[in-house]
Amino acid sequence: MSPLWLLRRIAGLLFALVAASAIVFVLMDLLPGDPAEIMLGTNARPDTLAALRAEMGLDRPALIRYADWALGLLRGDFGRSLTYSVPVAELVQERLAVTLPLAMMAIALTLFIALPLGAFAASRRKSLTDSTIIAVTQLGVAIPNFWFAMMLVLVFAISWRLLPSGGFPGWSAGPSAILALILPAIALALPQAAILTRVMRSSLLETLGEDYVRTARAKGLTRAEALRRHAFRNALIPVLTILGLQFSFLIAGTVVIENVFSLPGLGRLIFQAINQRDLVVVRSVVMLLIASIIVINFCVDLAYALVDPRLRGRS
Amino acid sequence: MTLLVLDDLVATLDGAALLRGVNLRVAQGEIVGLVGESGSGKSMTALAIMQLLPERTASTGQILFGGRDLTQTAEAAMCAIRGRDIGLIFQEPMTALNPLKTVGDQIAESFMLHEGLAYAEALDKTRAAMDRVGLADIPATRYPHELSGGQRQRIVIAMAIACRPKLIIADEPTSALDVTTQAQILDLLRSITRESGAALLLISHDLAVVASMADRIAVMKDGRIVEEGATRSFFGAMRDPYAHALYEASVHRPARQPMMNKTAPFFVAENCTRLYRKPSLFRADPQPLRAVDHVSLALSPGESVGLVGESGSGKSTLARALLGLDPLDQGTLTLDGVVLDPARKQDRLRLRRKVQLVFQDPYSSFDPRRTIGWSMTEALGHLTEPVSESDKARRVAALLEQVGLAPDFAGRFPHEMSGGQRQRAAIARALMTDPELIVLDEPVSALDVSIRARILDLLADLQAQHSVTYLFITHDLTLLRAVTDRTLVMQKGKIVEEGPTARLLDEPQHPYTQALVAASPDLPAHVAGLQSDV
Numbered sequence: 001m002s003p004l005w006l007l008r009r010i011a012g013l014l015f016a017l018v019a020a021s022a023i024v025f026v027l028m029d030l031l032p033g034d035p036a037e038i039m040l041g042t043n044a045r046p047d048t049l050a051a052l053r054a055e056m057g058l059d060r061p062a063l064i065r066y067a068d069w070a071l072g073l074l075r076g077d078f079g080r081s082l083t084y085s086v087p088v089a090e091l092v093q094e095r096l097a098v099t100l101p102l103a104m105m106a107i108a109l110t111l112f113i114a115l116p117l118g119a120f121a122a123s124r125r126k127s128l129t130d131s132t133i134i135a136v137t138q139l140g141v142a143i144p145n146f147w148f149a150m151m152l153v154l155v156f157a158i159s160w161r162l163l164p165s166g167g168f169p170g171w172s173a174g175p176s177a178i179l180a181l182i183l184p185a186i187a188l189a190l191p192q193a194a195i196l197t198r199v200m201r202s203s204l205l206e207t208l209g210e211d212y213v214r215t216a217r218a219k220g221l222t223r224a225e226a227l228r229r230h231a232f233r234n235a236l237i238p239v240l241t242i243l244g245l246q247f248s249f250l251i252a253g254t255v256v257i258e259n260v261f262s263l264p265g266l267g268r269l270i271f272q273a274i275n276q277r278d279l280v281v282v283r284s285v286v287m288l289l290i291a292s293i294i295v296i297n298f299c300v301d302l303a304y305a306l307v308d309p310r311l312r313g314r315s
Numbered sequence: 316m317t318l319l320v321l322d323d324l325v326a327t328l329d330g331a332a333l334l335r336g337v338n339l340r341v342a343q344g345e346i347v348g349l350v351g352e353s354g355s356g357k358s359m360t361a362l363a364i365m366q367l368l369p370e371r372t373a374s375t376g377q378i379l380f381g382g383r384d385l386t387q388t389a390e391a392a393m394c395a396i397r398g399r400d401i402g403l404i405f406q407e408p409m410t411a412l413n414p415l416k417t418v419g420d421q422i423a424e425s426f427m428l429h430e431g432l433a434y435a436e437a438l439d440k441t442r443a444a445m446d447r448v449g450l451a452d453i454p455a456t457r458y459p460h461e462l463s464g465g466q467r468q469r470i471v472i473a474m475a476i477a478c479r480p481k482l483i484i485a486d487e488p489t490s491a492l493d494v495t496t497q498a499q500i501l502d503l504l505r506s507i508t509r510e511s512g513a514a515l516l517l518i519s520h521d522l523a524v525v526a527s528m529a530d531r532i533a534v535m536k537d538g539r540i541v542e543e544g545a546t547r548s549f550f551g552a553m554r555d556p557y558a559h560a561l562y563e564a565s566v567h568r569p570a571r572q573p574m575m576n577k578t579a580p581f582f583v584a585e586n587c588t589r590l591y592r593k594p595s596l597f598r599a600d601p602q603p604l605r606a607v608d609h610v611s612l613a614l615s616p617g618e619s620v621g622l623v624g625e626s627g628s629g630k631s632t633l634a635r636a637l638l639g640l641d642p643l644d645q646g647t648l649t650l651d652g653v654v655l656d657p658a659r660k661q662d663r664l665r666l667r668r669k670v671q672l673v674f675q676d677p678y679s680s681f682d683p684r685r686t687i688g689w690s691m692t693e694a695l696g697h698l699t700e701p702v703s704e705s706d707k708a709r710r711v712a713a714l715l716e717q718v719g720l721a722p723d724f725a726g727r728f729p730h731e732m733s734g735g736q737r738q739r740a741a742i743a744r745a746l747m748t749d750p751e752l753i754v755l756d757e758p759v760s761a762l763d764v765s766i767r768a769r770i771l772d773l774l775a776d777l778q779a780q781h782s783v784t785y786l787f788i789t790h791d792l793t794l795l796r797a798v799t800d801r802t803l804v805m806q807k808g809k810i811v812e813e814g815p816t817a818r819l820l821d822e823p824q825h826p827y828t829q830a831l832v833a834a835s836p837d838l839p840a841h842v843a844g845l846q847s848d849v
Contacts, residue, residue, distance in 0.1 A: 211410040217367055218405075219425050219474060220398030222390070229424070230413045309458040310414060 005305070005312065013298045020290045021073070025066045028283050039082060039277045056280075069283070078284035083276045088284045091269060098168055099254055099265035102181050102188070106250055109189035110196055115239070117193075118200025122235075123227055125205060133197065140194025145253055149187035149260045156183060166261040184261045188253050192246050199242045204235040236307055244300035248293045318343045318514050319364070319482060324376035326363055326538075333359045333372065335538035341482065346508060346515045348529030348546070350522055350561070352763040356538040357518045361484045364516075365403055366393050381481065399429040402475030404504075406487035408467035412459040418470045419445075419455025425477040444473040448503060464626075465496035472503065479511055486518045493625040494790050498834035501528055520763065522565045523793070523836035526550075526845075534558040550842045560765060566839050567768035568797040571619075571775040580613035582637075582670070582752055582784070587611070587646035589629075589636050589808075606632040608808035609646075614752060617778065619785040621795040621816060623831065624805035630788045633805070634754050637786075639666035651751075668698040671745035675757035677737035681729040687715075688725030691744045698748050714743040717780070718773060735766035739773065746781065756788045771798060792835040796820055804828045 036052040037044070053059055057068065072079065078088035121133040157165035168180050207213065208231050216226040254267035262268075266285060273281035305311045319341040326334040334356050341347050351357045362368050364378055366385055378385040380401070385393065397403075405411045413421060419441050426437035441455055448469040459467055468488065475483055485504060489497035505528060508515040519525050525532055532549045534542040534557065542549075542558035553559050587610045590603040607629045614620060624630050635641045637648070639657035648655045650669055655662040674680040681690050691714070692707045702710075712722040718739040729737055738758065745753050755774070759767040775798070778785060787799055795802055795816055802819050804812040804827065812825040823829045 211405060211407055212413040214367065215403075215405060215411045215471070215474070216413070216424075218365060218397055218403035220394050220396075220428050221424075222394050230416075233415050234413065308415060310460045 002312065009298065009301055013294065016294045017291060018070075020294060021070050021287055022066070024283060024287050024290065025069060028279060029062060029065075039279060073284070073287065078288075079280040081273075081278055081281045083273070083278045083281075088281050091281065092266065092285065092288060095264060095266040095269045097171060098181075098263055099258070099267060102184055102254060102258075102263070102265060103250055105181055105185035106188035106192070106253075107247070109185055110193045110246070111243075113189070113193040114196035114200055118197040118239075119204055119227070119232065119235075121197070121201045122204035122208065123224070130201075133201070137194040137197045140191055141198070143191060145187055145191050146256050146260050148190065149184070149257055152183045152187055153261075166263070168263050180261075180263075184257050184263060187260070188250060188257050192250060192253075196239065196242060196246065200235065200239050203238045204231055207231040207235040210234070233307060237304065240300055240303055240307065244297050247296045251289055251293065316343045317341070318345075318381060319516075320377070320379040321360070321364070322377040322379065324360070324363060324374065324378065326359060326368060326372050326374040328369060328372045332538055333368075334363065334374070336376070337363075337535075337538070337540055339533055339540060339543075341514050341516055343481070344508070344512045344514055345531065346505070346517060346529045348525030348532045349516060349518045349535055350520065350525050350532060351535035352520060352561075352765065355535045357520075357535055358486050359538075360535070361403065361486050361516070361518055364482075364484060365397055365401060366390075367397075395429070398425050398475075398480070399478045400480050401482045401484065402477075402480040404468075404471050404475045404483065404485040404488045406490050408464050408471055408491060411471050412467055414459055417456050417458055418453075418462065418467075419457075422455070422470065422474050422477055425474055429478045440477070441473075444477050445470075447476075447507070448473045449499075464492055465500065468492060468496075468500055469503065472500070472507070476507055476511065476513070480513060482514045482516065483508060484516045484518070487520065488517070489524065490520070494792070495625060495830055495834040497524070498836075504528070521836070522562060522764070523838035523841065526838060526841050527836045534561060547845055551846055564764040564768040566793075567764075567771065569768075569771040569775040571798065572779065574615070574618045574800045577615045577618060580615045581651050582614040583612075583649040584637060585611045585647050585649070587633070587636055587648075588644045589632055589641060590644045605808045607636060610805075610808070610810055611646075612803060612810070614784050614786065616751065616784060617782040618801070619778065619787065619799045621787045621789065621799035621802035622805060623789060623792070623795060623802055625790065625831075628805045629808040630805055631756065632808075634672070634756060634786070634788055637752075638670050638672055638754060639663045664698055667694075668748045669750050670752045670754065671748060671750040672754045672756065673738075673741050673745050673758050676761050677734060677741045678729060680741055681737065683729055686726050686728055687732070687740045687744075691725070691740070691747050694744075694748050710747065711743075714746050715740070717746075717777065718743045719769075733766075734762055735770065738762060738766075738770055742770075742773065742777065746777070746783075749781075750783060752784045752786060754786045754788065757790075758787075759794065760789070760791065774798070792820060792832060793837065804831070 036049055036056055036058055040049055040052060057065055069079070076089055078092060080086070081088050081091060084091060117133060121130045124130050153165045156163045163183050164176070164180050169176050171177050204227070208227065210231070213226050213231050216230045217223070221229065254265060255271055256267070258265040258267040259271055266289070270282060270285045273285065317340055319339075321337050321339040324334050324337040325332070337356070337360055339347070339360075349357050349360065359368065363374060364380070364385065366388070368374065374386065376386070380396070385396070388396070412418065419438060422441040422444055423434065423437035426432045426440045427434065432440065438455065445451070445453060445455060450466060450469050450473070453462065453466060459470070462470065472488075483504075488504065489500050492500060501524065504515065504517070507513075517525060517528055526546060529546050531543070531545050533540045534555065536557050542553055542555040544552055550562065553562065587607055588605065589607040591606050592603040610633060612620075622630050622633070632641070636643055636657075639648070639655070639662070642658055648657065648666070650666060655666055657663055657666065681687070688708075688711050691711050695702045695707055695710070708725070711725050715722055715724050720736060720739055720743070724732070724736070724740065732740065758774070759770050762770060774785065777783070787795065789795060799816045801814060802816045803810050804819070804825065806827045812819065812823070812828045819828065820832055823832045
């Protein structure tokens with residue numbers, strides 16, 4: 001990877017972060033009335049409103065407020081939640097301890113299901129196995145994840161009593177903390193896995209028709225060897241693109257799933273903050289989510305370059 | 316000793332016959348050329364020998380390789396034969412290699428697979444194999460995209476010959492390459508087969524290539540071999556009418572009036588320069604690529620001018636500049652005495668009207684969602700005075716007739732036509748605005764020889780009728796000789812030689828022109844040489 005290439009990507013990353021923060025800030029600022037008014041509701045007394053405005057620094061110019069907020073984010077100072085009266089950073093840290101492992105489990109599960117299943121379907125193209133996999137993934141794409149989550153609870157938690165139906169005992173509780181995340185991770189992962197399986201299958205089928213796979217066969221490789229050694233990595237390139245997009249769906253999905261399973265995660269935090277009109281929390285958490293998606297997509301770009309030498313440039 | 320026998324080989328896919336009874340013998344160490352047009356079954360024959368026919372293909376007949384019937388050989392045993400005893404070289408070097416693996420690893424795979432070598436040993440042998448195909452100065456750690464087309468084809472050859480197979484099958488190994496690269500690759504194939512004692516089955520659409528290489532020639536049509544014989548006596552003893560027709564089409568020269576009294580030029584390009592700069596954040600590229608470098612040319616009414624050069628020599632860039640599709644960094648274009656500036660829209664439209672273009676690939680040059688009639692009329696009214704709908708339709712019908720297509724082709728879509736019909740339609744489209752100059756960018760190189768001969772006749776007729784000027788861009792010297800009055804030779808963005816075509820090809824002065832002429836297979840001369848030997 002040439003340093004110039006990397007430098008350009010990093011410049012792009014920084015630009016995207018700055019632009020995103022500006023947009024988040026402006027959108028919150030553009031809400032009718034001002035944040036203080038929204039938080040206190042229409043019946044607030046003028047002096048309470050003025051006090052809150054002063055506390056939030058709303059009397060200062062927008063540019064200063066933006067700079068304050070953005071620099072604060074860089075220092076890890078996310079502001080102070082108005083409902084919980086604690087620093088937002090603390091809240092986020094606590095909630096991330098749930099959401100981050102949940103997201104990782106979901107992504108791992110997605111990959112673990114989609115890559116082998118897609119490859120399997122492609123290698124048995126037009127067989128009964130293939131059609132069955134296609135039909136099931138079609139269903140998986142169509143089913144809403146909250147409904148699917150409730151079905152999982154019905155079967156595994158209520159009927160069979162194998163796994164907890166919701167809540168989170170905290171990491172100090174050991175293995176039962178992991179058990180509590182299993183159903184939510186499955187609920188998040190399966191619809192994404194269904195999509196990714198289909199992408200993997202069609203991408204691999206296309207790659208199998210490429211000339212270099214025929215070259216590999218002419219060299220004496222069996223069909224399975226040609227698939228494994230030559231087609232698979234090439235087929236991963238479109239899969240990476242979709243995977244990058246799926247991260248954002250996954251993060252949006254946590255808002256719903258954490259609510260269904262009453263998990264004290266980031267998704268639930270933002271949901272509650274919106275209900276309670278805690279704009280300080282909303283703004284910072286939204287920014288955090290956007291930043292994580294931008295960073296993940298940056299990582300996907302790097303992964304492209306790792307997979308595909310044509311994108312690396314000559315070092 | 317006979318190495319390979321195809322005995323009444325028949326193959327069908329979903330009811331369509333691919334091969335209808337192929338009989339062919341290849342002796343040890345022999346070079347056999349298999350010639351035919353697209354769809355004749357040449358490539359299917361190669362895939363059948365490798366037992367790599369498309370899935371669901373049903374086949375009967377025998378393929379005896381060293382006495383063993385490959386049609387009865389189990390897949391596992393076939394895998395051991397492929398790459399070890401039979402090496403296959405494909406047409407498209409650009410796509411035949413895995414883009415994600417180094418070329419060395421791809422060659423080494425053969426050694427690891429068939430000779431059971433460890434990676435390090437396989438890499439040593441890979442180095443030797445790359446040296447053998449003339450890539451001694453290319454590191455094995457290169458990726459395919461870092462190599463040129465010719466170098467990639469050498470890699471494919473190195474892969475095919477790695478385990479010293481008894482039979483090499485080369486399916487159009489040079490069709491995607493430049494003339495000089497083609498000559499080098501053919502030389503390499505010839506020397507490698509001779510030196511290793513392997514047999515070579517050379518598949519090509521180009522009779523000239525096959526005649527210059529093969530000991531024996533077989534002509535294929537509609538899934539059968541219709542003519543076969545030793546190269547030496549082949550051309551004097553052709554009995555099959557199709558083989559005759561194929562030969563005639565290959566050496567076809569359209570009847571055309573050479574330009575006698577040249578009038579004053581109507582189109583003059585002076586000192587044209589086009590630079591390609593690498594994009595840079597900070598400063599202008601200090602050493603831009605001079606794609607077109609101080610080129611001047613003048614075209615007279617009714618003449619045919621050839622522009623020849625290898626890929627990357629700047630031919631197409633020059634054509635784009637002449638059409639006003641790209642701006643010029645330097646130089647002027649003068650049309651009918653008026654100096655035009657392609658940066659100005661008005662001048663560009665004027666240029667487009669008078670200068671039209673016919674592309675190499677007639678399929679991708681038409682909008683697949685529009686009828687031919689729509690595509691033909693599109694330029695009218697933008698480039699010309701407003702034209703009434705009935706006049707448009709009349710003009711389309713008249714031009715379709717002139718190019719030999721029925722008027723109802725106006726309502727057809729590109730996919731409803733054959734390659735030759737599409738190229739006729741492309742020529743008709745170019746004539747719609749009544750241009751003075753038509754730039755023909757490799758107009759027949761994507762077509763089969765028999766169709767190609769007819770298109771050349773058509774172009775000659777139309778030139779006589781419309782007294783239009785042609786600028787032929789091509790790398791095919793036989794074509795140049797047949798259809799142009801004079802020729803410009805382009806190398807690295809510069810015109811290095813120009814003159815009357817016949818003289819230029821007979822007595823090339825510039826070393827580059829000499830190399831081009833030496834590299835071009837010349838079928839009539841070759842056949843004449845063969846017959847004087849007999």
